Amino acid sequence: MTSSAIALQQVRVEYGARKARSVLALDGIDLALESGTFTALIGPSGCGKSTILRLIAGLQRPTAGTITVGGREPGRLAAEHRLGIAFQDDALLPWLSARDNVALAFRAGGLPVDAARIDRLLALVGLEAFAHAYPRQLSGGMRQRVAIARALVIGPEVLLLDEPFGALDAVTRRHLNLELQRLWSERAITTLLVTHSVEEAVFLADRVVVMSPRPGRIQQIRTIEFARPRARTLLSDARFHALVDELTEALDAADPLA
Amino acid sequence: MSARLSRALSGAAGLAVLLVLWELAGRRGWLGASWPPLSAVLAYLAAPQNRPLLLDATARTAQEAFVGYFIGSVVGSLGATCGLLVPPSAPGIDRLAATVNGVPIIAVGSLCAVTFPPAINPIVVAALGTFFVLFVAATTGFGAVANAHRELFTALGASRWTTFRRLAIPSAVPALADGLRAAAPVAVVGAIIGEWFASERGLGPLLVNAMQNYQTTLLWSAALLGAVLSAIAYALLGLVQRGAARRYRP
Numbered sequence: 388m389t390s391s392a393i394a395l396q397q398v399r400v401e402y403g404a405r406k407a408r409s410v411l412a413l414d415g416i417d418l419a420l421e422s423g424t425f426t427a428l429i430g431p432s433g434c435g436k437s438t439i440l441r442l443i444a445g446l447q448r449p450t451a452g453t454i455t456v457g458g459r460e461p462g463r464l465a466a467e468h469r470l471g472i473a474f475q476d477d478a479l480l481p482w483l484s485a486r487d488n489v490a491l492a493f494r495a496g497g498l499p500v501d502a503a504r505i506d507r508l509l510a511l512v513g514l515e516a517f518a519h520a521y522p523r524q525l526s527g528g529m530r531q532r533v534a535i536a537r538a539l540v541i542g543p544e545v546l547l548l549d550e551p552f553g554a555l556d557a558v559t560r561r562h563l564n565l566e567l568q569r570l571w572s573e574r575a576i577t578t579l580l581v582t583h584s585v586e587e588a589v590f591l592a593d594r595v596v597v598m599s600p601r602p603g604r605i606q607q608i609r610t611i612e613f614a615r616p617r618a619r620t621l622l623s624d625a626r627f628h629a630l631v632d633e634l635t636e637a638l639d640a641a642d643p644l645a
Numbered sequence: 646m647s648a649r650l651s652r653a654l655s656g657a658a659g660l661a662v663l664l665v666l667w668e669l670a671g672r673r674g675w676l677g678a679s680w681p682p683l684s685a686v687l688a689y690l691a692a693p694q695n696r697p698l699l700l701d702a703t704a705r706t707a708q709e710a711f712v713g714y715f716i717g718s719v720v721g722s723l724g725a726t727c728g729l730l731v732p733p734s735a736p737g738i739d740r741l742a743a744t745v746n747g748v749p750i751i752a753v754g755s756l757c758a759v760t761f762p763p764a765i766n767p768i769v770v771a772a773l774g775t776f777f778v779l780f781v782a783a784t785t786g787f788g789a790v791a792n793a794h795r796e797l798f799t800a801l802g803a804s805r806w807t808t809f810r811r812l813a814i815p816s817a818v819p820a821l822a823d824g825l826r827a828a829a830p831v832a833v834v835g836a837i838i839g840e841w842f843a844s845e846r847g848l849g850p851l852l853v854n855a856m857q858n859y860q861t862t863l864l865w866s867a868a869l870l871g872a873v874l875s876a877i878a879y880a881l882l883g884l885v886q887r888g889a890a891r892r893y894r895p
Contacts, residue, residue: 444796444799444800445799445800446796446799446800465799465800465801465802466802467802468801468802470800470801470802472797472800472801474793474797476793478791478793478794478796478797480794480812480815481892481893481894482815482818482892482893491801491811492801494807494811495797495798495801495802495803495807495808495811496801496802496803496807497803497804497807547800
């Protein structure tokens with residue numbers, strides 16, 4: 388298996404760079420994600436965390452600096468169908484059933500459709516009974532499960548999650564985090580999760596990257612030592628809460644305007 | 646459900662008021678002698694001796710409108726597709742379509758009449774009218790692809806062709822269905838104008854003859870048949886449009 392380590396070096400993103408009033412979104416970003424690790428990116432809105440994810444996905448180019456995935460340019464990952472991605476907007480196609488939306492990950496890439504794997508993923512996210520339902524017939528939580536299944540079905544080497552549960556209620560969100568943790572523990576994929584929720588970040592990640600805004604910079608990187616697989620009980624652990632509080636304070640300090 | 650019912654009822658009430666006014670205007674002569682009451686027009690339409698002429702004309706126009714509509718829809722959609730798949734061609738196609746649409750349809754009709762044989766002239770005019778509506782609808786539809794979906798396809802490593810087939814076309818379906826519906830009356834009007842200049846059969850020549858011979862009841866009958874033809878096509882395509890919206894809109 389090829390390496391799927393991700394490296395960002397001195398990355399800078401500036402909007403309207405040639406105009407008088409340019410906006411510096413990211414500056415001096417150095418970040419290395421080792422193969423098979425789970426990294427969470429937290430920070431106040433506008434700190435450029437989604438931009439980092441988009442750079443790695445190859446959806447956007449930096450103004451300066453380099454980004455490599457497995458030593459090569461990030462666009463290659465998508466072109467070779469080795470990338471799984473889920474956004475806050477589930478981005479399901481309204482005219483396809485849940486099952487066909489998952490199958491789209493194969494079809495869009497021109498890959499042979501692995502029906503057994505689609506069924507397995509739908510079962511893993513608890514939607515086998517809704518395989519033939521259309522997105523409009525599903526709740527927000529169910530739609531996000533389909534999106535997660537779609538991101539995982541091709542067995543990606545890199546998984547990018549941009550607040551996939553951001554629009555969901557707290558209960559559904561916690562539930563999906565537990566499921567995601569279970570899915571991820573089965574096979575460690577190099578994962579980057581962008582989130583607003585410190586709790587979510589600490590529960591899921593090996594490392595939490597805290598960012599500060601205007602311009603977006605990395606403020607600190609915190610390693611999370613809790614053993615895997617992590618269970619629901621971790622959520623009521625005192626050490627877990629202490630860490631969440633500490634990082635929440637770091638976030639507050641990161642945004643002087645908040 | 647009750648909102649739909651009340652809308653249907655108020656629509657029916659509006660139509661009823663219009664028909665009653667038409668009848669009264671004809672009977673009382675409010676708008677002069679050339680305005681026949683609705684009952685006289687209906688009686689004319691119902692009279693067995695008039696039926697072969699009216700039916701033949703309507704069928705003829707419907708047929709021409711349909712063929713023109715079909716050709717115009719295909720060419721319009723293909724034009725927009727070409728603009729999408731070969732981006733450098735987009736501005737040129739766009740301007741050509743705008744120019745075609747900029748010429749008044751009556752001028753298009755007379756220009757075509759001196760260019761094409763009478764038999765196909767109505768089809769050409771109907772096709773030109775439909776072409777522009779579908780071109781605009783398809784262009785709008787292709788542009789309606791959600792950004793999140795576009796990025797998803799990029800992230801999945803989809804080729805240009807796959808993105809077109811699996812994303813752009815389905816995303817355009819609601820706009821295309823709107824366009825197909827809006828183009829139906831355009832095709833009927835185009836066919837009638839095309840007939841106007843050269844044909845011997847169809848609603849167009851019927852209108853010309855009736856007008857020149859002061860046969861006002863026949864004139865109104867032919868006009869009413871043209872309107873009914875448009876309305877039927879519009880209503881049928883409304884079903885298609887609603888079905889498309891239900892399935893393809895988020």
